[in-house]
Amino acid sequence: MQPLADPLADPPNHVAIIMDGNSRWAETQGMSRDEGHRAGAQHVRTVAEACADLGVRYLTLFAFSTENWQRPTDEVEFLIQLIGETLENELDELDERETQVRFIGDRSRFPLDVRQKLHDSEIRTAHHKKLFLTIALNYGGRWDLTAATREIAEAVKLGYLAPEEIDENLIQTHLSTRDHPAPDLCIRTGGERRISNFLLWDFAYTEFYFSDSFWPGFSLKELRAAFEDYSKRQRRFGARNATMTASTISTIVEFH
Numbered sequence: 232m233q234p235l236a237d238p239l240a241d242p243p244n245h246v247a248i249i250m251d252g253n254s255r256w257a258e259t260q261g262m263s264r265d266e267g268h269r270a271g272a273q274h275v276r277t278v279a280e281a282c283a284d285l286g287v288r289y290l291t292l293f294a295f296s297t298e299n300w301q302r303p304t305d306e307v308e309f310l311i312q313l314i315g316e317t318l319e320n321e322l323d324e325l326d327e328r329e330t331q332v333r334f335i336g337d338r339s340r341f342p343l344d345v346r347q348k349l350h351d352s353e354i355r356t357a358h359h360k361k362l363f364l365t366i367a368l369n370y371g372g373r374w375d376l377t378a379a380t381r382e383i384a385e386a387v388k389l390g391y392l393a394p395e396e397i398d399e400n401l402i403q404t405h406l407s408t409r410d411h412p413a414p415d416l417c418i419r420t421g422g423e424r425r426i427s428n429f430l431l432w433d434f435a436y437t438e439f440y441f442s443d444s445f446w447p448g449f450s451l452k453e454l455r456a457a458f459e460d461y462s463k464r465q466r467r468f469g470a471r472n473a474t475m476t477a478s479t480i481s482t483i484v485e486f487h
Contacts, residue, residue, distance in 0.1 A: 243415035244287070246290050247429070247430060248291070250420060251419060251420050251421030252271075252444070252446045255445050257447075268306075268310060278451070279330070285455065288363060289363045289365070289414075294367060297369055318348045328362070330359055330364050331359040331362070332352045332364050332366070333410075334349045334352075334367075335365055335366075335375075336370030336407070372429055372432065375406050378407075414430065415437065415466075416438050416458070417429075419439070419442065420446045436466065440457040
């Protein structure tokens with residue numbers, strides 16, 4: 232892939248992407264649904280490399296949701312197989328480009344060989360710091376909040392924690408996204424205007440960019456346009472312009 236021209240002066244630090252529209256893209260191309268999913272998986276590398284070139288530090292991709300199990304069995308089986316294949320094909324490149332790979336979500340429903348590949352990928356790339364790539368697999372925002380609540384409740388039950396000690400910071404430390412800052416920008420492709428149970432806690436002050444392009448056809452030109460659109464927005468985090476002092480902004484950004 233040819234690098235994009237000049238990195239942006241002030242790119243979003245953390246970008247989340249809901250990669251929607253593989254099947255519909257395949258239909259427009261006269262291809263099978265499986266071919267659409269494969270094209271979408273291949274497009275991940277293109278966009279991830281472009282994000283790194285533009286100065287993004289954290290990239291989180293919604294690849295397989297807790298609701299995706301409701302799809303036809305043959306499609307689910309293909310998607311799970313594709314996850315394993317994609318890791319095998321892309322891991323060397325990710326390692327070479329100093330990308331740390333991490334997976335969030337409930338892995339228990341995946342076959343043992345796929346779970347092993349996820350684990351091995353995380354171990355192999357754990358020392359990299361150029362791009363932090365998080366892939367959400369069998370993930371849902373409600374699942375994440377439920378799991379965090381269960382952990383906190385257990386700590387209270389065992390006497391390790393008092394109810395009055397529960398605050399936003401504590402909840403954050405029990406989420407699967409606890410090691411990363413909240414997304415600055417979320418891009419959703421495919422023409423839909425919803426977040427589909429993705430990063431419910433983390434999206435409190437995230438900016439959104441909705442694209443009518445299907446994921447395999449989401450161009451690098453539009454990616455840059457999304458970043459430029461983001462750069463024009465004023466992020467007030469609930470405050471008015473006149474009251475947003477430098478110290479206030481610093482405190483909010485640090486918290487989020």
